[in-house]
Amino acid sequence: MAKWGMVIDLDKCTGCQACTTACSMENNTLPGESWQDVLFYHEGEYPSAQMKWLPRPCMQCEKPSCVYVCPTRATYKDEEAGGIVFVDWNKCIGCKYCMIACPYGVRFYADEQPLVEPDIRDVYPGENGQMWSPPYQNPEQDWRRGIGIQPKGVVSKCTFCHHKVSKAPDGVADLDEDDPDLVEYVPACVRTCPPKARFFGDLDNPESNVNRLIGDKHGVRLLDHTGNRPQVYYLGAGAGIPAFSPRKS
Amino acid sequence: MSDNNIMKGGLGTGLLILSVIVLVASFGFVMYNLMSHGHASFNVSSSLPWGQPISTYLYFALASSGLGLIASLPLVFGFKEYYGLAKRAIFLAFIILVSGMAVLALELGHTFRMLWAIPFNMQIQSAMFWMGVFYAADLLFLLWKFQKMESGDWDSKATRTIGIASFLGVLLASGNLALIFGMMSMRPFWFDGLLPIYFYLTAVTSGLAALVFFTYLAYGFSRGAMPENLQRALTNGLPKLFAAALGLTILFIAARAITGLYSNNPEIHYVWTNYLFASPIYVASVVLGLLVPFALMMSASLRVNPAIQILVSILTFGGLFAERYFFVVGGQVVPLFKGTWAWDMIQYTPSITEWALTIMGSALLFTLYVLGERFFNLSATPEQPSMAESPERAGQATA
Numbered sequence: 001m002a003k004w005g006m007v008i009d010l011d012k013c014t015g016c017q018a019c020t021t022a023c024s025m026e027n028n029t030l031p032g033e034s035w036q037d038v039l040f041y042h043e044g045e046y047p048s049a050q051m052k053w054l055p056r057p058c059m060q061c062e063k064p065s066c067v068y069v070c071p072t073r074a075t076y077k078d079e080e081a082g083g084i085v086f087v088d089w090n091k092c093i094g095c096k097y098c099m100i101a102c103p104y105g106v107r108f109y110a111d112e113q114p115l116v117e118p119d120i121r122d123v124y125p126g127e128n129g130q131m132w133s134p135p136y137q138n139p140e141q142d143w144r145r146g147i148g149i150q151p152k153g154v155v156s157k158c159t160f161c162h163h164k165v166s167k168a169p170d171g172v173a174d175l176d177e178d179d180p181d182l183v184e185y186v187p188a189c190v191r192t193c194p195p196k197a198r199f200f201g202d203l204d205n206p207e208s209n210v211n212r213l214i215g216d217k218h219g220v221r222l223l224d225h226t227g228n229r230p231q232v233y234y235l236g237a238g239a240g241i242p243a244f245s246p247r248k249s
Numbered sequence: 250m251s252d253n254n255i256m257k258g259g260l261g262t263g264l265l266i267l268s269v270i271v272l273v274a275s276f277g278f279v280m281y282n283l284m285s286h287g288h289a290s291f292n293v294s295s296s297l298p299w300g301q302p303i304s305t306y307l308y309f310a311l312a313s314s315g316l317g318l319i320a321s322l323p324l325v326f327g328f329k330e331y332y333g334l335a336k337r338a339i340f341l342a343f344i345i346l347v348s349g350m351a352v353l354a355l356e357l358g359h360t361f362r363m364l365w366a367i368p369f370n371m372q373i374q375s376a377m378f379w380m381g382v383f384y385a386a387d388l389l390f391l392l393w394k395f396q397k398m399e400s401g402d403w404d405s406k407a408t409r410t411i412g413i414a415s416f417l418g419v420l421l422a423s424g425n426l427a428l429i430f431g432m433m434s435m436r437p438f439w440f441d442g443l444l445p446i447y448f449y450l451t452a453v454t455s456g457l458a459a460l461v462f463f464t465y466l467a468y469g470f471s472r473g474a475m476p477e478n479l480q481r482a483l484t485n486g487l488p489k490l491f492a493a494a495l496g497l498t499i500l501f502i503a504a505r506a507i508t509g510l511y512s513n514n515p516e517i518h519y520v521w522t523n524y525l526f527a528s529p530i531y532v533a534s535v536v537l538g539l540l541v542p543f544a545l546m547m548s549a550s551l552r553v554n555p556a557i558q559i560l561v562s563i564l565t566f567g568g569l570f571a572e573r574y575f576f577v578v579g580g581q582v583v584p585l586f587k588g589t590w591a592w593d594m595i596q597y598t599p600s601i602t603e604w605a606l607t608i609m610g611s612a613l614l615f616t617l618y619v620l621g622e623r624f625f626n627l628s629a630t631p632e633q634p635s636m637a638e639s640p641e642r643a644g645q646a647t648a
Contacts (some may be wrong), residue, residue: 032295041590056586065435071377072366091366094288094358097377103435107504108295111288113357119289152287153358205529223586226435241588244515246523 004082004160004231005203005228006190007210007219008055011236012197015040015053019189019198023057026161026188028137028149032115033108035158043242052238055198058158059222059230060085060108061124066098066107078145082202084160087146092154099155103226111152113225126152136193138163161187165200173208174201201229208221253474254467256622265619272278272612275605277341280603288358289316290602292294294595299582301599302356304577305607307350307426308455308570309614310384311448314423314454316342317391319450319490321416324394324409330486333478335629336398337467338460342419343391344617345459346384352610376429383422390415403631421449430580437516438509447501451569454494461491467622472555484553491561492546499539502572516583524575524582524594531575538568568576 015038021149023029023036036057047206056084064085066075074091075098087098097108110131114121121132132151140163141148147163150156168175168185176199177183177191201210210233213219219233222240255261284288292302320338321333354360363381372378394415397408424445429445430436441447464483468474472483509521525531542561548551584591599607620629 039587039590041587043587065526068374069377071370071372071375071381072363073370074366074373074535091362091370092358093360093363093366095363095377097299097375097429098357099295101435102588105587109288109298109358110295112294113289113292222456223435241586241590244519244588245582246519246592246593 001080002082002202003079003204004060004084004165005201005210006057006060006160006232006233007199007201007213008185009197009213009217009235010054010239012195013053013055013193013236014195014197015055016194018192019055019057020195022188022192023158026138026235027147027159028134029108029156030114030120030132031108033110033156035106035108035156040242041242043238050238052101052242054234054239054241055189056104056106057232058085058160059104059232060158060160062231063227064191064230065101065103065226065228068102069097071095071097071131081145081162081166082160083146085157086144086159086160086162087155087157089143089146089150089154089156094153096155103228104230109155110150111154111240120181135222160200161189163245164188172202173205174199174210176200176209253469253471253473254622255354255469256467260469261619261623264622265616268612268615268619270610271640272616273614279602279603279609283355290600291356291555292595292597292603296584297578297595297597299577299581300597301574301578301603302352302606304357304574305570305610306349306353307577308573309345309352309610311423311425311452312455312459312569313342313346313349314419314426314448314453315452316389316418316460317387317415317456318453319456319460320394320411321419324403324412325416328486330478331482332630333476333628334460334464334482334487336395336625336629337464338456339391339398340454340621340625340627341397341459341618342461342508344621345614346386346388346391347539347617348610348614350384351613352545352606355606374434376425379425380422380429383418383425385560387415387418387422390418398629399625401631420449423452430576433568433580435585436580437514438520438583441505441577447505450494450501451572453613454491454498455569456563457487457491457494458562458569461487461558462562462566463556463618465562466618467627470555470559471643473545479628483555483558488546488552488558491558492552493541495539495546496566502535503540519583519594520579526553528575530571534568534571534575538564542568553620573641604629 005102017038020034020038027035029035034239038053038055040053043052060083064077068076072091072093074088076086096109109194124132124134129151132153138171145162147158147159164185175182175186188201190200199210199213201208214233217235219235220239221230221233258410282502316338320335323335367381390411396521402408427445427448429505430439431441434440472480506521512518542564545557545561551557578597584595
């Protein structure tokens, strides 16, 4: 089985948020429930201040701390599915411990106050146990893997678009949106990326493009000191998050 | 012996009625909001997922553990002067834990699912799994021990074994509760291998506050109305123990504060400078809730004064409630993995529903407390049946 990995080239990324939008459309997430987001920040001060940004999906860690803390095994790493970390919405009790334990802040408890008004959950009230039911929604649903629109009281997260990548032919090294035979299996954020800053492939396949990019262009994993060992690698200058500092004196 | 217990009279009935009214009203309010708005009626968010309901649970659970540890002084370690306090301590430990669990139950996304999903999935790597195991065992042992006391069996081999098991259960439960926070290396404000020690100290301090307050309450805040052995405990060992527990708690908080202020790590440093010490409520809780009570209890004349003891227990209640709140929220206020993208620390103030949940837990505690005082003799001691008749056996029990 493949071990799915994502490579994000920060030298190519323009911070356009197309990935964020595509993810939201593909997975019907709520405003603020950004399974995929681009964080904007500054580094340094005048006259050498820099504006930077960082696309941030779930890292699908090799040693995911969210999985270890979950008291019900609702969140689990599925090696058979390429090492993707899922949340089983039938088991999640909404304790939010995984959200505490994830160093990357990529887990969401959408049963919270709305980010924007009107509350889209009131505009399109939920049916069939869903938190909300938009006029159009992706027909792909698998609550055991946290795919679809979640019920109330559970945690949601990026699934590496498992509903797409799981249908890819066995043994494929990379899922490249430029390959007409594979484009339908590419995760939404990778497929939509206008400057082609994202790559998706098998980290266990020595011939894969993602492995070549990581090796040739010095791919790094973020917050490596936590030991979580992400399956998402970053290329290019400035892969990292500047330390937090409050702007109010 | 407990004829002077005012909870058995009209005042007790009044407090019971008041507590039940507050309990029903707050529970109804919380349920209405949860049914109509879900957890959007809480002010927590995906950035700061654990708020006041969690800190309230923590406060109750640790006060319960503290009471369990205090009860183990006479029941496990043989400090006979505390015999008069033991049964009330065990009872209070039980009902405070039940109240805390009630608050936690309404905080979770799926409470009833928890009842099967935790035991059937056996995720032994999760500290929260062990929290369920240890607190369930703690609750069971407390109940069992109380049942033994109620039947007059204070010193049989079985009772002593249950006492030791209960003591270990309390240590494991509260120590593990600390590690739920202390093992989170991605949350540097909490990440601390010695956190269980801090939890034990604050647990005993809040347990003492609860024990002193509720013992006085049972006797109309009049020490003269109490049985002789309770008066002895409240004038001899207990105030000194209270002073020591407060002093050690302050010491531990000071060590954490100094470390945090010294550290350059923004996820610790800014929590102390820009959140904790920037909050007048936190500063007041440390000064009025811990330092002033400690100063009062260090005075040999003041610490035996009933009015001071009651005041100190109330101040400590408030001080440690705030301490728990700021501990839980403080671990999350620095935006995680947001760097300079975040404008400032995450702002969080408990919503009315979250306050109602805290009030509900407190009202449940008072309701169960009055019922306990009315239906049981919580000041009972083993003296009459066993010690007088068989001093050797009593001595053996506490050995």
